[in-house]
Amino acid sequence: MTSSIKAPTLEEFRARAALTGLTLTEEDIGHLHKGYVGLIGLMERIPQRWAWAAEPPQVFRADE
Amino acid sequence: MTDLTTLGIAEAGRLMASGALTATKLTEAFLARIATVDRTLSSYVTVTADVALNAARQADMEMSGGLRRGPMHGIPIGLKDIYETAGIKTTGHSHLKIDYVPAIDAETVRRLKAGGAVILGKLGTHEFANGAMTPDQPFPPVRNPWNTEFQPGGSSSGSGAAVAAALCMGAMGSDTGGSIRNPAGYCATAGIKPTYGLVSRCGVFPLSFSLDTAGPMAWTTEDCALMLDVLAGHDPNDQASAKTPRVDYGAAAQRSIKGMRIALAKSWYEGPDGKLSKDMANGMEEAVRVMRDLGAIVEDVTFPDIRDYHICGRVIITTEAHAIHRRDVIERPEKFGYTTRRRFQLGAFLSAEQYISALRFRRKLQQDTREAMRGYDLVMTANQWGPPEIFEEPAQIFHFLGKPSLSMPFNVTGQPAAAVCCGFGADGLPLAFQLAGRAFDEASVIAAASAYERATPWRSHRPTL
Numbered sequence: 363m364t365s366s367i368k369a370p371t372l373e374e375f376r377a378r379a380a381l382t383g384l385t386l387t388e389e390d391i392g393h394l395h396k397g398y399v400g401l402i403g404l405m406e407r408i409p410q411r412w413a414w415a416a417e418p419p420q421v422f423r424a425d426e
Numbered sequence: 427m428t429d430l431t432t433l434g435i436a437e438a439g440r441l442m443a444s445g446a447l448t449a450t451k452l453t454e455a456f457l458a459r460i461a462t463v464d465r466t467l468s469s470y471v472t473v474t475a476d477v478a479l480n481a482a483r484q485a486d487m488e489m490s491g492g493l494r495r496g497p498m499h500g501i502p503i504g505l506k507d508i509y510e511t512a513g514i515k516t517t518g519h520s521h522l523k524i525d526y527v528p529a530i531d532a533e534t535v536r537r538l539k540a541g542g543a544v545i546l547g548k549l550g551t552h553e554f555a556n557g558a559m560t561p562d563q564p565f566p567p568v569r570n571p572w573n574t575e576f577q578p579g580g581s582s583s584g585s586g587a588a589v590a591a592a593l594c595m596g597a598m599g600s601d602t603g604g605s606i607r608n609p610a611g612y613c614a615t616a617g618i619k620p621t622y623g624l625v626s627r628c629g630v631f632p633l634s635f636s637l638d639t640a641g642p643m644a645w646t647t648e649d650c651a652l653m654l655d656v657l658a659g660h661d662p663n664d665q666a667s668a669k670t671p672r673v674d675y676g677a678a679a680q681r682s683i684k685g686m687r688i689a690l691a692k693s694w695y696e697g698p699d700g701k702l703s704k705d706m707a708n709g710m711e712e713a714v715r716v717m718r719d720l721g722a723i724v725e726d727v728t729f730p731d732i733r734d735y736h737i738c739g740r741v742i743i744t745t746e747a748h749a750i751h752r753r754d755v756i757e758r759p760e761k762f763g764y765t766t767r768r769r770f771q772l773g774a775f776l777s778a779e780q781y782i783s784a785l786r787f788r789r790k791l792q793q794d795t796r797e798a799m800r801g802y803d804l805v806m807t808a809n810q811w812g813p814p815e816i817f818e819e820p821a822q823i824f825h826f827l828g829k830p831s832l833s834m835p836f837n838v839t840g841q842p843a844a845a846v847c848c849g850f851g852a853d854g855l856p857l858a859f860q861l862a863g864r865a866f867d868e869a870s871v872i873a874a875a876s877a878y879e880r881a882t883p884w885r886s887h888r889p890t891l
Contacts, residue, residue, distance in 0.1 A: 382774040383756055393768050397824035398775050401744070404737040404826065405780065408787045418785030419792070420636055 369399045430455040431592040432888060435501050435649040436676070438595065442489055442500050449489070449500030453482035453544050456502045460546065460593050463891050466574055468566040469588040471507050472515055473547040478502065481544040488542070497652035497676060499542030504594040506582050507548040508555055508631035509535055509640075518631050519551045521564050521761045522754055532629025533661045534598060534640055541656040546594050549584030555600055555633045556581060556747055557766025558821045570612060570814060571889040572855055577814045579612035581605040585643045586613035591891055596644040596653050600630060602637045603739055604833025610643055610845035611809040611858030614884070616875065617643040618650045619833075621866045622840035623668035625654075626661035634746040635666075636785070637739065637837050646885055647844060647875035651675035654868060670866050678869035679876040684721030686874060688861075689802040690714060691835075694732040695811070700829045703812030705851030710808050713848040713859050713878065717806065720877050724806065729798045730791055735838045736830035738791060741776065741784035742838075748773020768823050792839045796864075803870050808832050809845045809858035833860065842868045844875045847884045 370378065375395040379386055386394070430452055433441070441447035457475050464470055485500035510516045510528035517523045531539065539545070550568040552558055559567030559577070568583040570576040571591040578587040582599030586609025589597050599606040601619035610617030618641050625640045632638055642653035654675045661667040695702050695710070702710065714724050748755070751770040759767050799805060811829055815821060822828060836843035843862035850856055863871040879885050 378775065382771075384771050384774055385756065385759055386771070390768060390771065393823045394772055394775070397768065397772050397827070400824060400827045401737075401740070401772070401776075404733070405741065407731070407734050407737050408741070408780075408783050409790075410783075412783065412786050416786050416789075418782055419789050420785065 367402050369402060431459050433595070434646055435497060435595050435644060435652050438501060439497055439499065443494060449482040449485040449544060450479065452500065453478050453502050453546070456546055456594060463591055464593060466891065467569045467571055467587050467591055469549055469568050469584040469591065469593055470504065470547045471517060471519065471550050471565045471584070474514055474545060477514070478544050478546050485542050485544065495540070495542035496656060498538060498656050500544060501595050502544045502546050503538065504546050504549045504585065504588050504597040505535060506551050506585050506597065506599050508551055508600060509598055510629040511535055511545070511548065514548065516548065517564065518554045519563055519565060520553045520763070520766070522758065524564055528629070530629070533626035533663065534657055535629065537656050549588055549597055551584060552581035553763050553766040554631060554751065555602060555605055556769055557763045559583065560763040560765050563763045567817070571891060572614065576816055576855065577612070579609035579814050582609050582643065586610055586615055586617070589613065589615040589643050589645055590889055592888065596642055596649055599641060599643045601639050601641055601837065602633045603743055603837050604831055606641050606643060607809055607833045607843060607845035607860060612814040612856060614847040614856035614858070614887070615643055615645055616647040616650050616847070616879070617641065617845045618647070618654065618868065618871065619836060619843045620654065620658070620868060621842045623666045624670065624842070624866060624868065625657045626664045626667055628661055628663040632750055634743040636746065637742060646879055647846065647872055648676070648679035650844070651679045651872045651876070668866070673869055675868060675872055678872045681869070681873035682721070683874050683877045686722045686804065686870065687802045688717060688722050688724045688804045688806050688874070689727035689799055690724050691729045691805050691807040692726050693728060694832060694835070695808040697732055699733060700811060702808055703851070706808060706810065706812055706857050709848040709857035710859055714806070716878055716881055717874070720881055722874065727798055727802065729835070730794045732830045732832070732835065734787070735791055735835040736826065738784050738787045739831070739834040739838045740826040741780060742788065744769070744773045745776050745781040765821065765823050772824070788838050795835070795839045799864065803863065804874055805862040807860050809860045813851065813853060813855045836860070836862045841865055842871050844871050846875045846878055848882070849884055850887065
């Protein structure tokens with residue numbers, strides 16, 4: 363995982379959702395919680411440690 | 427003359443050049459077929475009959491005067507409804523854009539029109555090229571012409587269905603995570619996701635800036651190549667647009683593939699996350715045999731794990747799509763379909779560090795894929811696990827929770843990839859494989875896919891409607 367994220371409980375996720383600025387129904391929160399937990403589980407495949415200067419593919423070009 | 431609506435682009439062009447066919451007659455044939463057949467498919471959200479007939483008459487006038495604009499002159503096509511069209515509604519299949527009428531054409535539309543193409547109308551899509559077809563959207567869901575109980579795949583659903591049903595000769599799709607190749611595979615058409623940066627996305631609704639590509643769908647790969655001849659080229663208004671030498675893609679479709687080296691990514695579809703359906707497995711095996719019979723050298727090669735590409739692409743799409751649609755999901759969430767809304771909301775929960783890590787991972791996967799491809803011209807793999815979803819079953823809100831996407835690897839690496847029909851299952855539904863090339867080597871992809879299509883009978887099968 364990219365950082366040590368423990369899967370949040372529904373209550374923890376609801377608290378976090380309140381900070382996102384999104385208007386969410388209870389049904390939305392249920393779906394999003396399921397999706398988020400699934401996503402962070404899959405994200406364990408993404409390496410956590412990178413050389414500090416490892417640059418991602420999109421780089422800013424001053425000549426454009 | 428055969429039914430005009432099942433002519434290929436090259437063949438129709440030859441007939442028009444010789445005076446045996448007019449663009450007006452061809453366009454009228456398609457408009458008549460749309461009026462008859464599309465009631466069951468709903469592939470078009472807008473039909474622009476008057477605009478099409480005017481363009482067709484203009485093309486006829488030009489051609490009768492000796493002016494030939496190129497392979498698309500007088501050819502009737504459709505556009506996924508995320509391509510901006512001057513004076514014609516561009517809805518993204520969403521209530522949010524239901525009345526949006528752009529002032530200018532997308533660069534690709536401008537190029538197609540300049541090449542003399544006739545625009546028949548706008549085609550249904552998953553909402554903003556990402557959601558699913560849900561009942562709370564402004565247009566009915568597009569149906570699969572091979573069996574209307576099934577979905578046509580997405581997100582370029584209308585493009586795939588309309589091409590397969592002979593409701594246009596070619597269509598524009600877009601591909602961020604497989605959205606050209608999925609409907610092409612499920613509808614038995616050809617489709618090419620070009621190399622990232624080959625075709626302009628300016629004026630096409632974005633989903634994920636660093637992954638979005640715009641590309642052609644048609645009945646044959648050769649027809650896609652003729653569309654690509656018009657579409658490819660640098661556009662200073664698209665930041666990702668590459669400056670590359672001009673290539674004759676139509677000519678590439680006639681190239682021999684004898685001696686071509688193909689890396690078979692079998693581990694992607696025979697891995698721990700699932701196996702192909704029996705029909706798809708047979709289709710793949712037979713496709714490999716045909717490629718070998720054509721003189722290609724096909725060898726098993728180990729690539730990075732399919733799940734790595736899958737999650738890398740999903741994190742990037744989820745984050746970038748949220749950034750693009752954030753304002754609307756906050757201010758007007760009820761305007762989105764329920765699946766689209768939640769997919770766009772999810773990005774709010776991902777951190778900057780997670781997004782950057784996915785981008786770094788992407789570079790690693792791109793390098794590792796290039797390394798695995800060393801000594802090979804193409805990668806060959808399955809296009810789909812099995813048949814498309816049936817309409818009666820509720821679609822998953824988050825599709826990344828299912829089997830890994832077989833199309834995502836080439837979005838993550840940016841390579842060109844084509845979907846190629848390789849037969850039909852016992853249920854009558856299409857089977858397909860993918861061919862992918864090195865960056866900007868669409869020519870090899872086109873050569874191999876076209877050689878396969880000529881060597882097999884599948885291009886003579888059309889759905890009965």
